[in-house]
Structure formats: structure tokens, C-alpha cells
Amino acid sequence: MTxxxxxxxxxxxxxxxxxxxxxxxxxICKMLEEIIxxxxxxxxxxAKKEGRKTIKARDIxxxxxxxxxxxxxxxxxxTDKMPILIKEMLNVITSELE
Amino acid sequence: MTxxxxxxxxxxxxxxxxxxxxxxxxxICKMLEEIIxxxxxxxxxxAKKEGRKTIKARDIxxxxxxxxxxxxxxxxxxTDKMPILIKEMLNVITSELE
Numbered sequence: 001m002t003x004x005x006x007x008x009x010x011x012x013x014x015x016x017x018x019x020x021x022x023x024x025x026x027x028i029c030k031m032l033e034e035i036i037x038x039x040x041x042x043x044x045x046x047a048k049k050e051g052r053k054t055i056k057a058r059d060i061x062x063x064x065x066x067x068x069x070x071x072x073x074x075x076x077x078x079t080d081k082m083p084i085l086i087k088e089m090l091n092v093i094t095s096e097l098e
Numbered sequence: 099m100t101x102x103x104x105x106x107x108x109x110x111x112x113x114x115x116x117x118x119x120x121x122x123x124x125x126i127c128k129m130l131e132e133i134i135x136x137x138x139x140x141x142x143x144x145a146k147k148e149g150r151k152t153i154k155a156r157d158i159x160x161x162x163x164x165x166x167x168x169x170x171x172x173x174x175x176x177t178d179k180m181p182i183l184i185k186e187m188l189n190v191i192t193s194e195l196e
Contacts, residue, residue, distance in 0.1 A: 027159060036113075
């Protein structure tokens with residue numbers, strides 16, 4: 001079961017006058033399917049936490065935020081710039097000494 | 099033009115055995131439509147930057163990251179906890195003095 005590409009393309013066309021390549025439609029569909037997957041899994045966890053057997057709207061509402069949080073934490077772990085940024089921040093703070 | 103709710107529900111069912119309420123399906127569709135809107139607008143900007151009249155796959159690829167970045171910046175501006183966090187960090191650093 002996959003997303004109907006023609007419909008997705010038509011929705012996209014509501015927001016742009018440019019042409020849209022087939023590869024671009026494939027790409028957004030891939031992205032949306034991944035989002036449906038992650039959202040459903042997180043929503044299921046939310047529902048189970050409350051002992052429910054049905055996923056409700058409120059289980060979905062927080063999913064995008066949780067996805068965002070997960071991505072930020074991943075980015076934090078991937079970057080090696082944190083110590084540099086902290087030093088830079090301390091430089092700015094201590095420059096008040098001068 | 100909106101997303102086909104039955105299809106979206108069927109895709110969700112691939113990832114959970116729980117029941118899914120109609121409101122939950124409505125909620126995820128609303129979220130996905132918003133993502134299609136924002137993604138298309140950012141992709142259009144990316145294509146125009148390169149003087150193209152066609153949105154290509156690579157215009158889509160960076161959109162989710164840009165959406166993420168925008169949301170993080172919004173969160174930063176919304177929170178009033180930054181000064182507290184910075185002080186907390188300085189406390190941790192200076193605790194090395196003891």
C-alpha cells in the first residue's frame with residue numbers, strides 16, 4: 001500500500017506554478033510514507049501508555065514534536081561542534097570583563 | 099484536493115495492530131497536508147534559486163531539514179528558559195573550581 005502519486009502531485013500543484021518532476025513526487029511520497037510510519041509507531045506507544053486499544057487524535061498530535069525532538073538529539077550526537085560552541089559562548093560572556 | 103483517508107489509514111495499519119479512530123486519521127492527514135504545503139513552497143524556492151522551472155528530487159530532499167531548522171528556531175524564540183540554561187551550564191563548568 002503506497003500513497004497515490006497523482007493525488008500528491010495535485011496537492012503540490014495547489015502551492016506552486018512550477019513543473020514537478022516524477023522524481024520529485026517520488027521523493028516527497030517516500031518522505032511522507034516515512035512520516036506516516038514513525039508517527040503511527042509513536043502514536044501506538046502513546047495509546048498503549050494510557051492502556052487504550054485505539055489510537056486517538058491526541059496520540060497523533062504530539063508525534064511531530066517527538067519526531068522533531070528525536071532528530072535534534074540525533075543531530076546533537078552527530079555534530080562535533082558542541083565543545084567549540086560552548087567555548088565560543090564562554091568567550092562572549094567573558095568579553096564582558098574587558 | 100485532499101489526501102485519501104482510507105489509503106492513509108491502510109498505510110498506518112501496516113505499522114500497528116491497534117484500532118485507529120477517524121479523528122486520528124483526520125489529524126494525521128491534516129499534518130501530512132501541512133507538510134506537503136511547506137515542502138512544496140520550500141522546494142519551489144530551491145528550484146527558483148537555480149533558475150529552474152521544474153521542481154526536482156533534490157529540491158525536495160533538503161526540505162524536511164529546513165522545516166526542522168525553522169521549527170527549532172521558532173522554539174528557541176518561544177522559550178524563556180535560555181538564560182536559565184546558560185546559567186546552569188556555567189554552574190556546571192565553575193563547579194570544577196571546587
